[in-house]
Amino acid sequence: xYVGSDLASAPLHTALTLVHAPDSCRQRxxxxxxxxxxxxxxxxxxxxxxxxxxxxxxxxxxGSTLLAQLRVEVR
Amino acid sequence: MAVTxxxxxxxxxxxxxxxxxxxxxxxxxxxxxxxxxxxxxALVGAPNTGKSTLFNALTGSRVTMGNWPGTTVxxxxxxxxxxxxxxxxxCEECTxxxxxxxxxxxxIDLPGAYSIDPHSPDEALTRELLVGVPEDERPDLCVVACxxxxxxxxxxxxxQLRELGLPMMVALTMLDVAAKSGVTVDLDALAxxxxxxVVGIDPRRRxxxxxxxxxxxxxxxxxxxxxxxxxxxxxxxLDDDRFTWIAQAVTAATSAPxxxxxxxxxxxxxxxxxxxxxxxxxxxxxxxxxxxxTAVAAPLQGFLDDLFTGPVSAxxxxxxxxLGLGGTWVEGLLxxxxxxxxxxxxxxxxxxxxxxxxxxxxxxxxxxxxxxxVTDRLMRSIGLxxxxxxxxxxxxxxxxxxxxxxxxxxxxRQRILTALLVPFTSCTARLTVFVMLxxxxxxxxxxxxxxxxxxxxxxxxxxxxxxLRRTLWxxxxxxxxxxxxxxxxxxxxxxxxxxxxxxxxxxxxxxSGIIVATVxxxxxxxxxxxxxxxxxxxxxxxxxxxxxxxxxxxxxxxxAGFAKWETTSALVVGFVAKEAVISSWxxxxxxxxxxxxxxxxxxxxxRADFESSSGGHPIPAALAFMVFLLAYTPCVATLxxxxxxxxxxxxxxxxxxxxxxxxxxAVAVFQIGRLFL
Numbered sequence: 001x002y003v004g005s006d007l008a009s010a011p012l013h014t015a016l017t018l019v020h021a022p023d024s025c026r027q028r029x030x031x032x033x034x035x036x037x038x039x040x041x042x043x044x045x046x047x048x049x050x051x052x053x054x055x056x057x058x059x060x061x062x063g064s065t066l067l068a069q070l071r072v073e074v075r
Numbered sequence: 076m077a078v079t080x081x082x083x084x085x086x087x088x089x090x091x092x093x094x095x096x097x098x099x100x101x102x103x104x105x106x107x108x109x110x111x112x113x114x115x116x117a118l119v120g121a122p123n124t125g126k127s128t129l130f131n132a133l134t135g136s137r138v139t140m141g142n143w144p145g146t147t148v149x150x151x152x153x154x155x156x157x158x159x160x161x162x163x164x165x166c167e168e169c170t171x172x173x174x175x176x177x178x179x180x181x182x183i184d185l186p187g188a189y190s191i192d193p194h195s196p197d198e199a200l201t202r203e204l205l206v207g208v209p210e211d212e213r214p215d216l217c218v219v220a221c222x223x224x225x226x227x228x229x230x231x232x233x234x235q236l237r238e239l240g241l242p243m244m245v246a247l248t249m250l251d252v253a254a255k256s257g258v259t260v261d262l263d264a265l266a267x268x269x270x271x272x273v274v275g276i277d278p279r280r281r282x283x284x285x286x287x288x289x290x291x292x293x294x295x296x297x298x299x300x301x302x303x304x305x306x307x308x309x310x311x312x313l314d315d316d317r318f319t320w321i322a323q324a325v326t327a328a329t330s331a332p333x334x335x336x337x338x339x340x341x342x343x344x345x346x347x348x349x350x351x352x353x354x355x356x357x358x359x360x361x362x363x364x365x366x367x368x369t370a371v372a373a374p375l376q377g378f379l380d381d382l383f384t385g386p387v388s389a390x391x392x393x394x395x396x397x398l399g400l401g402g403t404w405v406e407g408l409l410x411x412x413x414x415x416x417x418x419x420x421x422x423x424x425x426x427x428x429x430x431x432x433x434x435x436x437x438x439x440x441x442x443x444x445x446x447x448x449v450t451d452r453l454m455r456s457i458g459l460x461x462x463x464x465x466x467x468x469x470x471x472x473x474x475x476x477x478x479x480x481x482x483x484x485x486x487x488r489q490r491i492l493t494a495l496l497v498p499f500t501s502c503t504a505r506l507t508v509f510v511m512l513x514x515x516x517x518x519x520x521x522x523x524x525x526x527x528x529x530x531x532x533x534x535x536x537x538x539x540x541x542x543l544r545r546t547l548w549x550x551x552x553x554x555x556x557x558x559x560x561x562x563x564x565x566x567x568x569x570x571x572x573x574x575x576x577x578x579x580x581x582x583x584x585x586x587s588g589i590i591v592a593t594v595x596x597x598x599x600x601x602x603x604x605x606x607x608x609x610x611x612x613x614x615x616x617x618x619x620x621x622x623x624x625x626x627x628x629x630x631x632x633x634x635a636g637f638a639k640w641e642t643t644s645a646l647v648v649g650f651v652a653k654e655a656v657i658s659s660w661x662x663x664x665x666x667x668x669x670x671x672x673x674x675x676x677x678x679x680x681x682r683a684d685f686e687s688s689s690g691g692h693p694i695p696a697a698l699a700f701m702v703f704l705l706a707y708t709p710c711v712a713t714l715x716x717x718x719x720x721x722x723x724x725x726x727x728x729x730x731x732x733x734x735x736x737x738x739x740x741a742v743a744v745f746q747i748g749r750l751f752l
Binding site: 025027028029030031032033035038043044045046047048049050052054055056057058059060061062063064065066069 | 189190192224225226227228231253256258310314318325331337340341344345348349350351353354447448449450451452455555556557558559560562
């Protein structure tokens with residue numbers, strides 16, 4: 001079980017659930033569909049160590065500094 | 076028709092609001108908006124859901140659109156001319172032809188917002204106009220554009236608006252994109268779940284607009300029952316309630332495959348945002364853009380140049396001769412001033428058109444949003460979020476809208492910093508001078524020389540940002556990259572042509588306004604003698620007010636290798652607008668004939684001057700001049716935009732910073748360059 005890991009170390013193409021996001025960007029992420037408990041997956045790596053997340057049909061690019069602050073679980 | 080309003084510090088927009096559609100009749104119309112009694116319909120929705128495309132389709136206007144977030148940063152207003160059923164006319168003494176009952180609607184296009192919790196000034200503006208104004212000034216109907224291919228994310232704003240009980244309906248876009256992913260949407264079920272009307276539309280192909288019009292006619296001014304919400308002020312609890320409501324609506328109205336197939340966008344993104352390949356592709360795309368621009372535009376420029384310097388000038392001279400004005404100051408103003416100057420400027424229309432087409436294609440395809448991801452690391456090195464790249468890339472087209480686009484940034488300090496960096500992005504007006512100097516000094520390598528200017532421009536942005544970040548902005552925090560990537564799409568001819576035309580119009584307006592005024596001012600200064608023995612309009616340029624003024628600042632540029640008054644005077648004119656640099660040269664050289672009487676081309680004259688001012692090192696001197704041109708104040712219009720966005724103090728700071736940077740760089744380029752070239 002991949003419990004409470006940071007998103008930077010989560011595998012690609014695996015169903016994930018967000019379990020924690022910093023207060024500073026939680027609302028922004030929520031408005032894009034990436035909220036606590038929401039299912040999503042990572043589809044690719046980007047320049048600068050970021051990832052592209054697939055959330056309810058949307059592709060959201062997340063920067064590397066943010067990845068380390070987001071905690072996820074493998075579903 | 077449409078106008079774009081510039082929201083200032085006070086965000087209140089004077090909406091022309093009247094009672095609901097009952098009073099609207101064929102007698103309405105006129106002015107900006109459809110008249111004081113016309114219903115006001117606001118287009119809202121998350122960024123990149125097709126609002127601006129819809130606005131343009133409904134009003135026949137041309138608001139700038141793009142397939143990337145943050146394209147709309149101002150409020151546009153237009154008239155949506157529609158008709159209504161004769162039976163629905165409630166005018167007591169209506170004299171209209173029943174078959175032609177018009178209903179003119181004032182349509183306003185608000186900046187994209189994921190929610191009414193503002194994260195940036197443009198989102199704050201949307202909130203202000205929807206809920207910040209008194210109830211009687213609010214729109215009569217909100218049409219919320221929602222993307223069917225990512226429905227859940229589009230519905231957060233719907234959830235919030237439904238809580239307020241505003242009259243609203245949903246216009247569902249991107250149904251074709253959703254279908255490609257195997258997602259189908261039941262519009263009736265969605266309408267029931269959301270508690271408001273829903274219509275499916277495709278604004279790019281202009282389908283479904285009649286159904287939208289019918290929905291608007293039916294529901295304008297009819298307030299919906301507010302959606303009940305938990306009795307709490309806890310934001311997280313409210314959010315949970317909204318997301319549960321959204322999830323229920325999506326479940327009730329859509330069917331999607333259990334595992335989402337990898338889309339074309341996913342496959343392309345694997346390459347274009349990849350860690351190593353992404354930046355390489357980005358640079359290759361930018362290089363290709365400028366290579367195509369310079370290679371394809373060159374023959375067209377040549378043709379137009381021949382046209383203006385040949386038949387047009389000769390025709391004007393003949394005509395003035397027939398009118399008895401041959402050899403007078405009128406001929407000087409018209410032929411050597413306006414025709415030579417503006418004519419030269421117009422020869423660059425093909426170049427600008429090509430650049431605008433290519434940028435529009437990149438925007439509409441969805442690539443520019445990926446470019447923001449690829450450059451995020453670079454932007455982060457100067458403490459700016461990846462989103463700051465968007466105004467900066469716009470700056471490569473024109474600095475003026477780029478300054479406005481800084482409003483998509485959430486923090487005031489980020490906006491000021493970005494607005495100070497935008498002038499270092501090389502706009503298309505500077506491109507015209509680079510192309511000319513590239514052709515004159517670098518021959519077949521002109522494209523590479525121009526590309527080098529763009530590479531230097533990017534480095535200048537980073538360097539200036541780096542220095543400012545570690546000095547005046549050292550206490551500013553960094554924001555993580557969070558950016559919505561739109562699906563790739565094939566650019567449509569209509570959209571590309573529309574965006575290109577809007578930008579080309581802007582260029583032409585500049586040409587016919589500031590530039591013509593500048594050219595005339597230059598001609599006037601060149602006609603005023605400063606030494607006795609010369610009449611007005613019959614003075615050698617070197618002894619004119621223009622020549623004397625330019626000569627006074629010329630020594631400053633001696634260390635940069637272009638201390639020739641003909642060269643530095645072009646820089647003075649370029650402060651007003653870079654488009655005027657070449658036209659001022661054309662004026663100067665056309666007026667100031669060489670002593671031996673050989674006409675020579677403009678390029679030969681310029682090269683000869685650089686040759687003599689640089690002591691036999693024309694190439695490093697030309698490079699130094701190009702770098703100076705790149706780094707100093709872009710134009711007065713940019714200064715005006717900066718003044719509006721970041722205030723006088725920072726604008727003046729920016730002017731000083733750019734002039735010092737430009738001079739230091741130009742001197743360094745020439746002094747180092749002359750050791751080798």
